[in-house]
Each structure stands twice: as C-alpha cells, then as structure tokens.
Amino acid sequence: MFDEEAILQELSFKAIRSSGSGGQHVNKVSSKVELTFNLRQSLVxxxxxxxxxxEKLQTRLTKDGVLILQCGExxxxxxxxxxxxxxxxxxIKASLIxxxxxxxxKVPKAxxxxRLKNKRIHSDKKANRKKPDID
Structure with missing residues (x-):
C-alpha cells in the first residue's frame, strides 16, 4: 500500500497551547499538537x-494541498x-481503499x-368486497 516509515518522515509537527479554561498550568504549557502533511509534494x-x-480528502485539505490535523485530548x-x-x-489508509x-x-423468474401471483390474489380480494352489478 504505502511505506509508513517514509510517510512519517514527511510529517511536520508543531506544539501549540490548548484552548479553553484550565488555570495556571494551561497558560505556560504547549500540549496541543498540530500535524501538517503536504500531500501534493509527497514522494511516498x-x-x-x-x-x-x-479526491477523498478534498474537504480537509487547504488550497495548497496541505492536510492539517490537531489533537489536544x-x-x-x-x-x-x-x-x-x-x-x-x-x-490515509481509509482514503486509499x-x-x-x-x-x-438479475431478478429470478420465480x-x-x-409477486404477480400475490398481486392477483390481493386484487381478487378487493374485487370480492364490491357489491355485485345487477344488470
């Protein structure tokens, strides 16, 4: 499929501060990780x-073909x-499938x-509910 070791060499990471409330610790520690991968320039x-x-990742890519993922869990x-x-x-694996x-x-003749027999039975049942014509 593709070489995982080679693709990991093409990734670039950046540590950023997590958003949200937290207190003293969150203001000084960059624990959130941002991964960027340039798909157009990849050699893998x-x-x-x-x-x-x-095609599969077009909604997640930037105009330059860069995939950006973040994790601050x-x-x-x-x-x-x-x-x-x-x-x-x-x-990547799911997109390459x-x-x-x-x-x-073909629908079997049987x-x-x-189906046609059941339609005929249903039709006859409905027809038998009508009042008979007296002519």
Whole structure:
C-alpha cells in the first residue's frame, strides 16, 4: 500500500497551547499538537494514489494541498503526538481503499411469478368486497 516509515518522515509537527479554561498550568504549557502533511509534494504515493487521496480528502485539505490535523485530548504532548499519528495513518489508509464494483443481479423468474401471483390474489380480494352489478 504505502511505506509508513517514509510517510512519517514527511510529517511536520508543531506544539501549540490548548484552548479553553484550565488555570495556571494551561497558560505556560504547549500540549496541543498540530500535524501538517503536504500531500501534493509527497514522494511516498504514486500518481494514482495521490489523485485518490486528493479526491477523498478534498474537504480537509487547504488550497495548497496541505492536510492539517490537531489533537489536544491529553495533557501530555507526547500522548497527543501518538494519537494524532494514529489518526493520520487511519485516515490515509481509509482514503486509499478502492471500493468494489457492484455487480447488478438479475431478478429470478420465480420471484417475479410469486409477486404477480400475490398481486392477483390481493386484487381478487378487493374485487370480492364490491357489491355485485345487477344488470
């Protein structure tokens, strides 16, 4: 599929301060991790894979083709980095999956006959509820 070690070399990380309330600790520690990956300049993927990724991730990419992910779930910068790497790899793997082509199946004749028979029975049942014509 792709070389995970090579793709990890192309990632760049930046530690930033987490948002929200917290107190003294949150004002001096940069525990939130931001991952950036330039998809257009990546050497890991071939042209077909790159096109598939650009198509699948178009809503998450910047105009320059850069994917930006952030994680501030943990108070530890190291844990956030591990979480964001796992999330990134899962996103890439899921985007590279080629869906199987659907083969349309033919409806069996027995099923068609059964449906028409049930329609006829239902129709006769409704017709028998009417008052008979006296002409």
């Amino acid at each position: 993927f071939d042209d077909e894979q790159r096109e598939r990724l650009l 943990s108070r530890s910068q190291h844990k956030n980095k591990v979480i964001i790497i796992d999330r990134f790899l899962e996103l 080629v869906p199987k082509k659907r083969k349309p199946t 099923v068609i006959r059964k």
